[in-house]
Amino acid sequence: MKDQIRGKAEEIKGKATGDRSEEMKGRARQAVGNLKRSARDVRGDVQGEVDRTKREQDRAGLPRSR
Numbered sequence: 001m002k003d004q005i006r007g008k009a010e011e012i013k014g015k016a017t018g019d020r021s022e023e024m025k026g027r028a029r030q031a032v033g034n035l036k037r038s039a040r041d042v043r044g045d046v047q048g049e050v051d052r053t054k055r056e057q058d059r060a061g062l063p064r065s066r
Helices: 002-017 020-060
Strands: none
Touching: 002 020
């Protein structure tokens, strides 16, 4: 979130001053923030599936794999 906000501020600053470099840097920082958020989302989804699988194995009385 921090990267997205900071990137948006840089982009706006670049647009306001006519500095294309600053504007592009802001867009790039926003993209980094979006990638970080997506990675966190995927990590959370994977962890949720692992937890769900472990619960199902426990209920079924199956041994857990490593």
